[in-house]
Amino acid sequence: MKHKSGIKVMALVVALSAVAAMISACQGAAGPQGPAGPQGPQGPSGATPSAPAPKVKALGAETPVAAYPAGVQLQLVGLADEFRIKYSITLVNATDRDLGNITITVPLPSESRFYELATTPEGAALKGKPESSVEWTLGKLAARTSLGPFEYKISVPKQTAGPASAKAQWELPNAGSVSAAGLDFSKIAVNLPKRGCTACHELRDNKTGAVTIAYEAMERGGPNHPGLPFDTTVSTCLTCHKPGTGDREGKGAVAPLMLRDIVHPAHLNSPSFTGTYKGNCFTCHNVDGKGNFTLLGEKSKTDFRGIPDEAPVKSIPPSEGK
Numbered sequence: 001m002k003h004k005s006g007i008k009v010m011a012l013v014v015a016l017s018a019v020a021a022m023i024s025a026c027q028g029a030a031g032p033q034g035p036a037g038p039q040g041p042q043g044p045s046g047a048t049p050s051a052p053a054p055k056v057k058a059l060g061a062e063t064p065v066a067a068y069p070a071g072v073q074l075q076l077v078g079l080a081d082e083f084r085i086k087y088s089i090t091l092v093n094a095t096d097r098d099l100g101n102i103t104i105t106v107p108l109p110s111e112s113r114f115y116e117l118a119t120t121p122e123g124a125a126l127k128g129k130p131e132s133s134v135e136w137t138l139g140k141l142a143a144r145t146s147l148g149p150f151e152y153k154i155s156v157p158k159q160t161a162g163p164a165s166a167k168a169q170w171e172l173p174n175a176g177s178v179s180a181a182g183l184d185f186s187k188i189a190v191n192l193p194k195r196g197c198t199a200c201h202e203l204r205d206n207k208t209g210a211v212t213i214a215y216e217a218m219e220r221g222g223p224n225h226p227g228l229p230f231d232t233t234v235s236t237c238l239t240c241h242k243p244g245t246g247d248r249e250g251k252g253a254v255a256p257l258m259l260r261d262i263v264h265p266a267h268l269n270s271p272s273f274t275g276t277y278k279g280n281c282f283t284c285h286n287v288d289g290k291g292n293f294t295l296l297g298e299k300s301k302t303d304f305r306g307i308p309d310e311a312p313v314k315s316i317p318p319s320e321g322k
Ligand code: HEC
Pocket: 025, 027, 028, 029, 034, 035, 194, 195, 196, 197, 198, 199, 200, 201, 213, 216, 217, 220, 234, 262, 263, 266, 267, 270, 271, 272, 273, 277, 279, 283, 284, 295, 296, 297
C-alpha cells in the first residue's frame, strides 16, 4: 500500500509542475485568465523488470508503473525545451531499507549530443565527464524517500534521436539494479515552441470563452468592445483592426487601434509570452518569399524546433497586401 501511494505522490509532482506552469501563464494586471499552459511532460515511464503493474493516473494518461519486487523505481521523463531535449530522472526507494553506494547511469540516446547538465540533486555527484553517458553517484538513499530530478540536456543534430534509457545500481544492503523503460523520442512531450494564435488561445471555459482571442478582446477591450462568438478567428478581428486608410491612416479601419499596435507590445512585453512560452516573432508569423510577415491564425503543426510539418504553411497575407 505504502508502495502504491509513493508512486501516486510522484505522479502528482509531475502533474503539479504542469499546473504551476499554467498559473505563471495567467499573470495580468486586470486578472484575466492567461492562455493555455504548456503541455505537461509525459508521465514517468515504468521501471523494469515488470511485475503486475498497478495503473497510475499521471497527467490524464493511464501510465502503467511496473512494481519492482524490491520497490525501487527509476522514473524517466523527457521534455522538449527550447530546442534542447531535457531528460529528468528520479530514483524512488519505496522499500523500508536504505540503499547505499548508488550509481545512476544514463546513456546518451543515439544521434544526440550532450548539451549540458541541468540538475544534480543535493547529496549526489557527477561522475567523470559526460561523453557517451551521464553518470551520477550517491552515497545513500534512505528508506521510503526519493531523490530527483537528475537532469541533463541533449541537442539533436538530425530530425530525431534514439530512445532514452536509465539504470540505477546499488551495492547496499545487497547489490541490485533497476532500469527505466526505454523512452522513445516520439513520445517526448513537446511543449515548445507554439505557433499560431490558437496554439495558446484555445477555448478552455465554455461560459467565459477563456482563453480564446475573442475572450481576450472582450476582457481587454473593455465593456464597449463588440460581442464576439468564442470561435472568432483573427481574420475577423482584422475587419475592424486592420490598418485604416484616408483619414483613418495609422488607426484601425473601424476600431481605434490596429491589431498589430495592440498585440505586438502586449505579447513581446509579457513575461508569460517571452518566458513561459519562449514566444517570438515566429510564434505568430511566417515570412513569405516577398518578405511579407504573414500571420499564423491557426495552430500549426511543427516539430520540436518549430519547423512546420506541412507545406504550404497556412498563413494569412498582411492586410496591406490584400
Ligand atoms: C505562445 C502563446 C501565444 C500565442 C501563439 C498567441 N498569444 Fe496572445 N497572449 C498570450 C499571452 C501569454 C497573453 C497574456 C499576456 C499577459 O497578460 O501577460 C496573450 C494576450 C493576448 C491578447 C490580450 C492583449 C492585451 O490587450 O493585453 C490578445 C488580444 C491576444 N493575445 C491575441 C493574440 C492573437 C491575435 C494571436 C495570433 C496572431 C496570439 N494572441 C497568439 C500568448 C499567446
